[in-house]
Ligand SMILES: CCCCCCCCCCCCCCCCC/C=C/C(=O)SCCNC(=O)CCNC(=O)[C@H](O)C(C)(C)COP(=O)(O)OP(=O)(O)OC[C@H]1O[C@@H](n2cnc3c(N)ncnc32)[C@H](O)[C@@H]1OP(=O)(O)O
């Protein structure tokens with residue numbers, strides 16, 4: 159119910175308090191990050207910690223890191239990541255802001271030459287950040303060397319006013335009433351603003367005092383390293399958001415009753431309807447699947463980072479493909495699922511007090527930020543096409559594409575599934591997912607060789623990413639899992655995750671010959687049985703997420719199930735209910751009613 163200004167101020171207050179507690183309690187970086195999550199409102203701190211600091215860590219020299227990170231860690235400066243412009247977001251190489259080196263003063267001149275070169279979207283830029291890593295075309299000795307990162311001070315550290323030559327503001331209200339409106343996404347124009355040469359981030363490339371451009375021995379793709387890092391964190395965010403929505407819909411489904419009793423007995427809990435289960439339980443399974451794949455992705459990122467430190471860049475393309483693909487598939491599935499959970503809760507799901515509209519609005523932009531989901535899947539497709547061509551020339555693929563090395567078998571194998579029970583076998587499931595992904599990638603490579611197109615391979619990329627998620631779920635189940643019966647429940651969810659994908663993408667599985675129509679129908683039968691088996695533990699499986707009522711913020715998802723009292727109480731909190739007779743009655747309602755009454759008496 160807060161206005162935009164109040165909401166923004168409230169976020170500033172929460173962020174400042176969180177920082178105070180971080181210092182007082184001597185929290186580690188990881189603990190402080192958790193605190194950020196529990197603030198649960200997008201704000202400038204997200205950009206400061208998740209993008210500004212990592213950009214300097216990844217692209218700054220040791221000297222630059224020492225200087226800027228020391229201040230950033232103490233919040234003496236607040237930073238953002240200013241990449242996207244009014245005219246270009248996805249096409250980073252199309253950015254127009256210029257950084258022209260002036261050897262006479264040893265400075266870069268930062269400039270926005272066109273309207274479309276205005277920086278547009280960076281979080282925290284609008285009203286908060288004092289500094290930014292700004293991405294601009296580096297021009298020296300009359301030559302354009304493409305996009306590089308520069309640290310710029312934007313606002314005075316005394317009175318927060320923008321520095322000379324910088325025009326800066328908020329880009330305006332966004333989707334939903336709260337959601338991302340707590341963030342001051344900003345616009346910025348630069349008018350020949352001078353910064354010292356040493357504010358170019360110089361780990362990847364340097365400009366000498368004389369203006370000579372020098373490459374480092376690291377790949378230029380490291381310029382995109384911050385995005386790899388953030389995409390990895392977004393997968394964990396997606397799994398958290400999805401599990402919140404599922405928790406609300408499952409708990410409410412156990413309370414809500416409709417129909418089912420002709421003889422005056424109790425009505426049916428809506429969670430017992432098969433249609434409800436077949437819509438909702440795949441989301442429950444996905445919430446677990448995304449959590450496990452998110453944990454694995456974190457490990458992969460750490461592993462790649464360690465390798466990069468010792469100058470081993472070999473796994474960078476795979477890390478890019480995995481983070482881009484998983485960010486894309488998990489955020490799209492999560493946004494769709496939250497929207498469906500609203501419908502699964504019927505009319506009450508549409509109320510703000512259900513918590514679902516806010517959850518949807520705040521997570522929807524994850525499909526766009528850090529890379530539009532379609533554009534990112536096309537990057538995965540590009541990686542797959544390269545791998546197919548390497549396999550064709552005899553190179554053994556590794557990591558998440560290792561299965562492609564089994565090409566002889568996977569291109570012609572037939573699924574071993576013959577009964578409903580056979581679909582319980584993880585090896586049988588994995589084989590059909592591997593065969594589908596490989597056959598789609600190979601088909602795509604053949605199509606491209608006939609008619610090259612940048613947009614081929616989108617579906618092959620989806621198939622590959624779904625294979626990764628299924629595989630990581632299966633691998634998780636090979637670990638020791640504590641708790642009586644927990645592993646069995648997770649096995650059922652793993653089955654649901656994989657089989658609902660077979661159901662949803664049956665066209666792919668049939669057309670590539672991985673599954674027959676009969677096997678597809680056995681998978682559906684198995685799925686129905688799994689839904690019935692999961693039903694008794696569904697509430698326990700969402701309780702296991704361990705969310706407090708406060709964090710869930712939902713009248714429908716309350717732990718105690720006292721849904722109707724909560725809805726009733728929440729309704730009375732609405733500002734419209736502050737007065738019995740509404741504002742506007744005297745001006746607009748009363749005259750109308752009186753006039754109509756008079757007319758009727760004539
Ligand atoms: C109920 C209330 C709940 C409240 C919850 C609140 C929670 C709050 C917590 C929220 C916390 C979340 C924090 C997140 C904040 C997000 C803020 C958003 C920030 C942004 O959006 S920043 C801007 C991001 N922009 C993009 O992502 C742009 C997308 N475009 C690109 O990445 C690239 O330009 C490209 C990939 C599309 C490049 O395409 P192009 O073909 O032009 O490629 P290039 O020529 O530039 O390069 C090609 C080669 O480089 C490889 N490559 C590309 N990217 C990478 C990479 N990242 N890493 C490694 N390698 C990369 C390509 O594969 C090419 O390689 P090849 O060998 O030549 O094939």
Ligand SMILES: Cc1cc2nc3c(=O)[nH]c(=O)nc-3n(C[C@H](O)[C@H](O)[C@H](O)COP(=O)(O)OP(=O)(O)OC[C@H]3O[C@@H](n4cnc5c(N)ncnc54)[C@H](O)[C@@H]3O)c2cc1C
Nearest residue numbers: 239240241242246247248279280281523526527528529532
């Ligand atoms: C809430 C939010 C916060 C953000 N925060 C930041 C930030 O802090 N810093 C920052 O720098 N940026 C930020 N951004 C910007 C964000 O990174 C971009 O919006 C994003 O990268 C998408 O780029 P775009 O807007 O140019 O979309 P476009 O690329 O214009 O996409 C438009 C449509 O074109 C399609 N399309 C584009 N290219 C292709 C292609 N090659 N093939 C097929 N289809 C294509 C897309 O799929 C999409 O449907 C933020 C955005 C949002 C929504």
